[in-house]
Amino acid sequence: MNYRELSRKELVREYTKQWNRYLKYEEQDLSLDLSRGKPGKEQLALSMKMMDTLTSRSVLDSENGMDCRNYGGLDGIPEAKSLLGEMLGVHPENVLVCGNSSLTVMFDILSHAMLDGLLGSKPWSRVENRKFLCPVPGYDRHFAMTEHFGFTLIPVAMKEDGPDMDQVRRLVEADPTVKGIWCVPKYQNPTGVVFSKQVIQEFADLRPAAGDFRIFWDNAYCVHGLYPDDDAPLPDLLHACTLAGHPDMVYEFCSTSKMAFPGAGISAVAASPANLIDLRKVWAFATIGPDKLNQLRQVRYFKSMAGVKAHMARHASLMRPKFEKVIRVLEEELAGSGVAQWTTPRGGYFLSFDTMPGCAARVVELCARAGVKFTPAGSTWPYGHDPQDTNIRIAPSYAPISEVETATRLLAVCTKLAALEKLAAQYCVTVPSLAGAQTA
Numbered sequence: 070m071n072y073r074e075l076s077r078k079e080l081v082r083e084y085t086k087q088w089n090r091y092l093k094y095e096e097q098d099l100s101l102d103l104s105r106g107k108p109g110k111e112q113l114a115l116s117m118k119m120m121d122t123l124t125s126r127s128v129l130d131s132e133n134g135m136d137c138r139n140y141g142g143l144d145g146i147p148e149a150k151s152l153l154g155e156m157l158g159v160h161p162e163n164v165l166v167c168g169n170s171s172l173t174v175m176f177d178i179l180s181h182a183m184l185d186g187l188l189g190s191k192p193w194s195r196v197e198n199r200k201f202l203c204p205v206p207g208y209d210r211h212f213a214m215t216e217h218f219g220f221t222l223i224p225v226a227m228k229e230d231g232p233d234m235d236q237v238r239r240l241v242e243a244d245p246t247v248k249g250i251w252c253v254p255k256y257q258n259p260t261g262v263v264f265s266k267q268v269i270q271e272f273a274d275l276r277p278a279a280g281d282f283r284i285f286w287d288n289a290y291c292v293h294g295l296y297p298d299d300d301a302p303l304p305d306l307l308h309a310c311t312l313a314g315h316p317d318m319v320y321e322f323c324s325t326s327k328m329a330f331p332g333a334g335i336s337a338v339a340a341s342p343a344n345l346i347d348l349r350k351v352w353a354f355a356t357i358g359p360d361k362l363n364q365l366r367q368v369r370y371f372k373s374m375a376g377v378k379a380h381m382a383r384h385a386s387l388m389r390p391k392f393e394k395v396i397r398v399l400e401e402e403l404a405g406s407g408v409a410q411w412t413t414p415r416g417g418y419f420l421s422f423d424t425m426p427g428c429a430a431r432v433v434e435l436c437a438r439a440g441v442k443f444t445p446a447g448s449t450w451p452y453g454h455d456p457q458d459t460n461i462r463i464a465p466s467y468a469p470i471s472e473v474e475t476a477t478r479l480l481a482v483c484t485k486l487a488a489l490e491k492l493a494a495q496y497c498v499t500v501p502s503l504a505g506a507q508t509a
């Protein structure tokens with residue numbers, strides 16, 4: 070049923086039907102949460118043996134004979150550099166393995182750029198009207214980080230194969246105060262989009278007006294395919310930038326957070342030799358070295374890239390049914406309605422859902438009233454403000470599958486109600502339950 074083609078009478082009838090469905094959900098006293106991308110309990114259980122990898126009887130030396138119980142080794146241990154380098158598709162020499170969180174590494178690099186400047190450039194804190202590009206919809210924590218550092222955040226449209234590169238080129242090549250862009254190249258948060266080879270090459274071919282422009286290439290979901298057979302590696306941007314003559318333009322990031330225990334994994338940054346020398350110099354003031362025992366634990370557990378793939382296939386077998394459930398329910402409820410669209414990711418942790426313009430906040434509010442929490446509308450945009458009020462991020466990983474189904478069905482009902490309210494207002498129709506719905 071296309072909601073945009075309903076007669077006034079049909080509209081009122083459909084609203085009443087959906088409102089009665091909504092009331093039934095309200096009666097259930099639900100308390101469900103599809104708001105944050107955390108692994109579910111069964112996923113955490115997959116990695117429990119990691120806890121047994123190191124014991125008091127283990128040899129605690131790294132491959133190169135370093136005693137991991139002691140200080141030192143700013144770069145991380147060689148076997149961790151190899152494994153995380155392979156995940157990113159770069160040479161181990163281009164990798165520093167760091168602490169538990171890749172977001173912290175991004176924050177530290179931004180702090181360094183703000184305070185000291187990158188490779189001899191003017192510190193960003195002294196650049197008036199500094200700007201950062203934010204593909205939208207995107208990751209709220211990225212946007213918040215650059216907002217914190219005083220950047221003006223510029224939204225860039227996401228297309229089906231990555232950010233709108235015409236827009237990116239126009240902004241980056243004209244304006245020296247554009248200092249960086251956030252990218253999640255594989256299974257982007259929240260659309261699930263995988264950047265195409267062409268987009269990656271266009272990134273490498275950028276000719277930024279700012280000599281210290283940087284691409285923050287957050288490959289958080291590099292091994293998180295839902296369908297492991299189609300999980301082809303992406304061309305590596307660091308390599309492409311090197312071939313294009315500007316190897317310093319990118320920092321790549323990843324971590325093992327969503328492979329084992331979030332917040333208790335290891336992270337990595339990959340960059341050009343010059344950028345790594347720069348980072349080592351400043352980080353030597355911050356630490357005598359990372360937690361090498363955790364690096365050892367992680368590498369001994371995963372063993373190799375083949376081990377990573379086998380482990381991630383087990384994650385995929387738990388995640389895939391949840392994603393497929395969300396998509397099936399949305400199709401059953403909303404296909405052909407003309408008031409919603411959604412992505413169908415092949416990996417990652419999220420789906421992106423768009424309501425009719427002006428409805429997303431109302432949908433999230435209605436869901437919350439019935440006991441189901443979604444990420445606040447607007448949070449996938451800079452400053453938490455979605456100018457069209459359309460986008461909602463769906464995070465199905467944490468909830469059990471039965472709850473994923475209930476929450477998605479409620480989302481669909483609320484999407485219909487919000488759309489019908491808007492359409493009713495446009496047609497100057499009074500919807501019977503509308504007053505109660507909005508004031509309760």
Ligand code: PLP
Nearest residue numbers: 170171172208253258289324326
């Ligand atoms: N980057 C992206 C795109 C994410 O979605 C997340 C978590 O949701 C992170 C980074 C967090 O990574 P870490 O735990 O390594 O800080």
